[in-house]
Every structure is written in structure tokens, then in C-alpha cells.
Amino acid sequence: MIPLIIDCTHKKVIIFGGGVVATRKARYFAGEADISVISRSFSDPITDLPIEQIQADISLMQDDEIREYLRGAFLTIAATSSKAINDRIGRIAAEEGCLFNNADGSAGDIFIPSIVRGENLIIGFSTSGGSPAVARILRERFEGIVPEIDAMIDLQRIMRDALKKTDLPEEERRRRLREAAQDPEIIEGLSRARDETIRSALLRYAHE
Numbered sequence: 001m002i003p004l005i006i007d008c009t010h011k012k013v014i015i016f017g018g019g020v021v022a023t024r025k026a027r028y029f030a031g032e033a034d035i036s037v038i039s040r041s042f043s044d045p046i047t048d049l050p051i052e053q054i055q056a057d058i059s060l061m062q063d064d065e066i067r068e069y070l071r072g073a074f075l076t077i078a079a080t081s082s083k084a085i086n087d088r089i090g091r092i093a094a095e096e097g098c099l100f101n102n103a104d105g106s107a108g109d110i111f112i113p114s115i116v117r118g119e120n121l122i123i124g125f126s127t128s129g130g131s132p133a134v135a136r137i138l139r140e141r142f143e144g145i146v147p148e149i150d151a152m153i154d155l156q157r158i159m160r161d162a163l164k165k166t167d168l169p170e171e172e173r174r175r176r177l178r179e180a181a182q183d184p185e186i187i188e189g190l191s192r193a194r195d196e197t198i199r200s201a202l203l204r205y206a207h208e
């Protein structure tokens, strides 16, 4: 398993099933991907999301009909309450060369991680299906420190630009960036007085 951060803008994500789990998966991709949900019934929260809803009984569909829905899809998620239906969708997705995530049944190609999102940062936690509860606990543990990491990334971006304009050798620029990233005064200052700390860090680290 290899983690990737993927731009899902305008990518087609097809979700089968419209219950609690399908809603969570739809919410995960909503706002970036183009989502269609195919199900016999839809939970109330899923109907509030900006997604296409297609009402159908999947057990009555021929393989070709399912295949048609998957055409051009980046990712297919099976989240019905039937393992047999989910696995059947997985088989067709594999034939179509489409990435597949299975909420219940044989594991697909991808796991959906628990995520923490900052302005400059995304962290994903996955136990590869071993313990979603642990993934959640890790997310909650890291949520609190995201604002300070975000501020550090802002500072580092500005510092990198400033250092590139100097004649300092690359090794020295790298050393200073690493040192500033671990400087306790800067870390503390960023959460208290962000702009002032960025100014003083630049004076201290980004000159020849």
C-alpha cells in the first residue's frame, strides 16, 4: 500500500449504496470530485450533498449496465449492505481498470484514510482496515497542532524564497530551513504573534 495525495477535481467517483457509509464516502469526496450515487434508497444527509442520485436496484442490473456507469470513472466505491453486490461491482471495476474501494466484502485497491486538513497541510492516517478507531484517534490527536504546523509552512515558504535570493550554498540554506523548523522560540512565537515571528525568523535565518 502506497499513500498518494490526489487532485480529484472533475474526476468521476461512483458510489453504490446510499446509506450511512455511502454518505460518509460521498462527503469525503464532495466539493472536489463529480459524484454519482446509485442506490435503492438514500439517507437524508446524502440528499443534501451536491451529488447526482440515481435510484435503481443493483441486483436487477446486468453486468453491462453496471459497466456503463463505471465508464470513465476514476474510482468506484461499493457501499451497499450486500457483500455479494459489493464484490460483483469490484469484479466489474477491475475489468474496467477502475480503482475500487469496498465498504464490505473483499478488499479493493484503496483504503480511505482518516484525514486532518490544514491550509498548507494534509495528513492521512490508515491502518489498512485494521482499526478505523485507531485511525480516528490519531486524527483527533493531530488536529490540535495543525494551526501551528500551517504557520510554520507559511514561514518556510517565505524563508525559502528569501534564501534563494542569497549566495549561500544550497547545503547551508537547507541547514537553516531545518534549524528554523525546529527552533522552539519560533514554534512558540508562531502561535502567539505570527507576523512578528516571521519577520524576526527572516532576520535571524534568511540573511547572508
Ligand SMILES: C[C@@]1(CC(=O)O)C2=NC(=C\c3[nH]c(c(CCC(=O)O)c3CC(=O)O)Cc3[nH]c(c(CC(=O)O)c3CCC(=O)O)/C=C3\N/C(=C\2)[C@@H](CCC(=O)O)[C@]3(C)CC(=O)O)/[C@H]1CCC(=O)O
Binding pocket: 024, 025, 028, 101, 102, 103, 104, 110, 111, 112, 113, 114, 115, 125, 126, 127, 128, 129, 130, 131, 132, 133, 135, 136, 139
Ligand atoms: C477513515 C474513515 C474514512 C471514511 O470511511 O470516511 C474510515 N472509517 C471511518 C469511520 C468509521 N468506521 C467505522 C465507524 C463506525 C464505528 C462503529 O461501528 O461504531 C466509523 C465512524 C467513526 O468512527 O466515526 C467502522 C468500520 N469501518 C470499516 C468497517 C468494516 C471493516 O472493518 O471491515 C467498519 C465496521 C465496524 C468495525 O469493524 O469496526 C472499514 C473501513 N473504514 C475505513 C475508513 C477504512 C479503513 C481505514 C483504516 O484502516 O484506517 C475501511 C476499511 C473502509 C475503506 O477502505 O474506506 C472514517 C474515519 C472517521 C474519522 O476520521 O473520524
Ligand SMILES: NC(=O)c1ccc[n+]([C@@H]2O[C@H](COP(=O)([O-])OP(=O)(O)OC[C@H]3O[C@@H](n4cnc5c(N)ncnc54)[C@H](O)[C@@H]3O)[C@@H](O)[C@H]2O)c1
Binding pocket: 016, 017, 018, 019, 020, 021, 022, 038, 039, 040, 041, 042, 043, 056, 057, 058, 059, 060, 079, 080, 081, 082, 083, 085, 102, 103, 104
Ligand atoms: N467501510 C466502512 O467504513 C464501513 C463502516 C461500517 C459498516 N460498513 C459496512 O458497509 C455496509 C453498508 O453500511 P451502511 O451502514 O451504509 O448500511 P445501510 O443499510 O445504511 O445502507 C445500505 C445501502 O445499500 C443500498 N442497497 C442495498 N441493496 C441494494 C440493491 N440491491 N440495490 C441498490 N441499493 C441497495 C440500500 O438502499 C442502502 O442505501 C454494511 O455492510 C456495513 O457492515 C462499512
